[in-house]
Amino acid sequence: MFTVGVKFENVTKMYQNGRPAVQGLSLEVQSGELLVLIGPSGCGKTTTLRMINRLEEPTSGTIYVDGHDVRSYNPIQLRRGIGYTIQQTGLLPHMTVEQNIELVPRLLRWDKKRRQERVRELLELVGMDYRAFAHRYPRQLSGGQQQRVGVLRALATDPPVILMDEPFGALDPISREVLQTELKRLQAKLHKTIIFVTHDIDEAMRLGDRVAILRDGQLLQVGTPTELLHAPQDEFVAKFLGRFLSLPQSPVDEVRQLIQTGESRILKELPSGERVVQMGSFPWCFLIDDQGVLKGATCQVPEDLEQWKSIIWQEAASIKETDTPDIALKRLIEGEAEALPVVDEERHLVGIISHRSAIKALSSGVGRVSV
Ligand SMILES: Nc1ncnc2c1ncn2[C@@H]1O[C@H](COP(=O)(O)OP(=O)(O)OP(=O)(O)O)[C@@H](O)[C@H]1O
Ligand SMILES: [Mg+2]
Structure with a gap:
């Protein structure tokens, strides 16, 4: 199987002035793993994602995708291998659902039949009927449906790596949970390498194979939810885990x-x-x-x-x-x-x-x- 992981080696990003947005980040995301990045606003989550697909360049350090320094790839080609859902869905309001999803396939000059089949297949994956939804505009969808389409757009060309920046951030708790379940189901089938950003610890613990906690641009701790619960590194991590820690630890794992x-x-x-x-x-x-x-x-x-x-x-x-x-x-x-x-x-x-x-x-x- 073709395996694609992502690796950060001592990565620092300084914007023009101020403190580093990301500082000395070393982290390896395994192929097929869903890694959640979590931390307070401004701690560098979006910057971390944007350096992977070279929308930002690190000030120092190296990022590897599939074992190769990202600088060795042509940025355009690199981005085609990496699905990206930006904070807020980023759907283009003047394009229909279908046109939004087929954006990258169109750039890749897939023919119309192939694009249409792919859109159909993707909508089906999240329980949206092609006939009912393909020709609507984003404003004619509920928030949850818009977020689904945002995710589908990132999946359109079947990229091995997907970056998701608070994809469900704008949703009410119930729709959010539905989409989380859907994402887990998709992931069980698709085995993508996913880096998923969130503010929400419930979401992180539910979705993450591992969870990485960031503060002020630095990685504080990374581990499976169980590892974090058993041994939070410091008070900040413990506070972040909050009520999860006050729940009893179980003698059974699953x-x-x-x-x-x-x-x-x-x-x-x-x-x-x-x-x-x-x-x-x-x-x-x-x-x-x-x-x-x-x-x-x-x-x-x-x-x-x-x-x-x-x-x-x-x-x-x-x-x-x-x-x-x-x-x-x-x-x-x-x-x-x-x-x-x-x-x-x-x-x-x-x-x-x-x-x-x-x-x-x-x-x-x-x-x-x-x-
Ligand atoms: N283009 C930029 N120029 C200067 N500073 C920036 C730029 N983009 C982000 N920053 C700063 O870098 C730091 C990290 O920003 P980033 O967007 O990565 O945070 P975040 O963790 O994604 O936050 P949020 O949870 O609010 O989305 C912040 O202090 C931010 O102000
Ligand atoms: Mg952000």
Whole structure:
């Protein structure tokens, strides 16, 4: 497999006057990894991204993409291999969704048929119907839809490296969560090397294979969410992790180990091949497609199953089986949910996790939990 990582070697960036925006940054992003850069406003996140695709040049130090110094690439060619979503979606308002997405393919002189097929395929990837959306202008989309299109534009030519600068920053918490789940699902399929900038620690802990914490242009600590929680380097990092630290540490690593399945009962098969199922004694109903992919949930059993679609919560919150139990518990508490569905990387429904089982599992073995 073609592998493309990104490496910073002692990189410093000074703008004309003032303190360094980035200082002595050394960091390696593995191929296929989603690395989150997080830190307060002005700490150098955007500058760090912009040096990778040479929109800015470092004052000193070297950046490597796929093992080669970025200065050895022609900047235009380099940028074609790197998808970039800028802070705010950066969609061009006078262009339709389709024209926005096919911007780079057009520059690469793909023919019309190939471009159209790609746009169709991409929109499908995030559940947007081509006929309904391709010809709208950005102002005719919701914030979440605009952000999706921004992400698709970065994916258009299937670049191995993607830089995302607060792509979901402008969204309300629920839409944000939906897009985060979508990004995780896409990433499980596409295995891109992604550097993702955010201010939001919840987002960082949920998305990042590793999280790098920056302050005043300097890297304070980098590690997996679990590593950071177990050993925050200093007070600043601990403060940043905030309430994640006040949650109990778990003796198990993944939600996978806490899933309850019970017997699953099919309440109804819809003509579309979708099924309405219940699991064990859990009162919720889930809608899954013929492949078992979670399509929605509702906390009441629809009296008339035909009316299922009108009461379903289509973008149901769910927990990944690979999420850590502390994240699951936090989400259960925040969502005031008794239980939530658990899905695998492909969003297949694999079980449920209840508040009670999470707490029980967390408290067994460590004996210091009270939530
Ligand atoms: N073109 C520029 N000229 C001079 N200074 C700049 C320029 N761009 C950024 N800076 C400064 O460099 C520092 C880092 O800016 P940067 O945009 O990288 O921060 P950031 O972490 O992305 O912040 P935010 O979270 O607000 O987007 C800031 O102090 C900023 O004022
Ligand atoms: Mg920024």
